[in-house]
Amino acid sequence: MERLARKCILKIKPYVPGKPIEEVERELGGYPDVTSGWEAIKLASNENPFSPPSGVLKAIREYLPKLNRYPDDHGYYLTGALAKKYRVKQENIILGCGSDEIMELVSKTFLEPDEEVIFGDQSFVMYKIITQIMGGKPVAVPLKNYTYDLIAIRRAVTKKTKIVFIANPNNPTGTIVCDKEVRQFIRNMPKNIIIVFDEAYAEYVESKDYPRSLEIVQENRNCVMLRTFSKICSLAGLRIGYGIANPQLIACLNRVRLPFNTSNIAQVAALASLKETKWMERIRRINREEKKFLYSEFGKMGLEYIPSEANFILVKIGRDAPGAAQGLLKKGIIVRVMTDFGFPEYVRVTIGRPVENKKFVKALKQCIS
Ligand SMILES: Cc1ncc(COP(=O)(O)O)c(C=O)c1O
Numbered sequence: 001m002e003r004l005a006r007k008c009i010l011k012i013k014p015y016v017p018g019k020p021i022e023e024v025e026r027e028l029g030g031y032p033d034v035t036s037g038w039e040a041i042k043l044a045s046n047e048n049p050f051s052p053p054s055g056v057l058k059a060i061r062e063y064l065p066k067l068n069r070y071p072d073d074h075g076y077y078l079t080g081a082l083a084k085k086y087r088v089k090q091e092n093i094i095l096g097c098g099s100d101e102i103m104e105l106v107s108k109t110f111l112e113p114d115e116e117v118i119f120g121d122q123s124f125v126m127y128k129i130i131t132q133i134m135g136g137k138p139v140a141v142p143l144k145n146y147t148y149d150l151i152a153i154r155r156a157v158t159k160k161t162k163i164v165f166i167a168n169p170n171n172p173t174g175t176i177v178c179d180k181e182v183r184q185f186i187r188n189m190p191k192n193i194i195i196v197f198d199e200a201y202a203e204y205v206e207s208k209d210y211p212r213s214l215e216i217v218q219e220n221r222n223c224v225m226l227r228t229f230s231k232i233c234s235l236a237g238l239r240i241g242y243g244i245a246n247p248q249l250i251a252c253l254n255r256v257r258l259p260f261n262t263s264n265i266a267q268v269a270a271l272a273s274l275k276e277t278k279w280m281e282r283i284r285r286i287n288r289e290e291k292k293f294l295y296s297e298f299g300k301m302g303l304e305y306i307p308s309e310a311n312f313i314l315v316k317i318g319r320d321a322p323g324a325a326q327g328l329l330k331k332g333i334i335v336r337v338m339t340d341f342g343f344p345e346y347v348r349v350t351i352g353r354p355v356e357n358k359k360f361v362k363a364l365k366q367c368i369s
Helices: 021-027 054-066 076-086 099-110 126-133 150-156 179-187 213-219 247-256 264-273 277-301 321-330 354-368
Strands: 093-096 116-120 137-141 161-167 194-198 223-228 241-244 312-316 336-338 343-350
Touching: 054 264, 076 093, 076 241, 076 264, 093 099, 093 247, 099 126, 099 161, 099 194, 099 223, 099 241, 099 247, 116 126, 116 150, 126 137, 126 161, 137 150, 150 161, 150 179, 179 213, 194 213, 213 223, 277 312, 277 354, 321 336, 321 343, 321 354
Parallel strands: 116 137, 116 161, 161 194, 194 223
Antiparallel strands: 093 241, 223 241, 312 343, 336 343
16 A cells, blocks of 8 residues: 555654543553542643533534534634634644644645745654655754754755744743844744734733734744644644734635634634633633642752743653653653654653652652652
């Protein structure tokens, strides 16, 4: 079969997601026993550890009888609400099956075979995969101090460069590039290169220097801002994200987008989640507090970590990081070893609910002692 596949596909190393919670529970002996309080703890995919708020669940339940219908292709109500939130037009917005899909649409729309796509070397692995799908050339630029190095990225630009992806905050380091740096970078970049700000974790950022990318997108026709409902909005399972850019750029993406790419339930839930500002504030506060708790516990264990602007932390375990992760897994706690991301001595842990973080810390102490 491989002989039949396009040559560029054969270079692709498939994406390895965090282990699903159900799989770990199966491996450790059946379904979780709620009465004994045992259930697997997933801290591996940077999801929000809390269920969606009740208002969102209610909106989903009320919509269920209409599942016989195809969704609204352009998501009129959701793009309308997003347009209002960001003070842009609906033509500036595209919805995707997760922000992943919009990245793929950018690549499918703009990338010719052998053109180059630049991104951070230790960053979100999908940038490389979607480049390879189109037969493009991935150009991975090393991070500097665990952070995107925009100066080095500018230097890596050639006549063949077509797209630049900037993960901000970066996954897996949780670091950001700031507004001033980004604006300078944009000024120095050729205008025929598409620049994508992947801001999946934007809502968690505390720094005042975080780029105002909406303004940047409005001032630069070649820039796209990507956001998602998968993280702070707790809707990872429904797969919905959005992009904001110049209407002509969005219109090009829409030529490539498959019809009905976001489900009606995802649209309804995302729309309801936009109203949950108080709930989201609570999530942000808990994330902040729990991050401090984990920093302090890592400190007590003598473990180095990278201060994070997101809902996960990259922590250095040492040479036996895979062993520690395996040990945690046997106790039903799932974290990600970062070998594939170029950090073989580290694990990335998603900040969980307070009770989960306490259990993780207790188990980690046992696994590294
Ligand atoms: C940096 C980054 N961008 C995008 C995504 C994908 O988000 P979505 O669920 O919207 O496809 C992730 C998921 O973990 C991510 O880490």
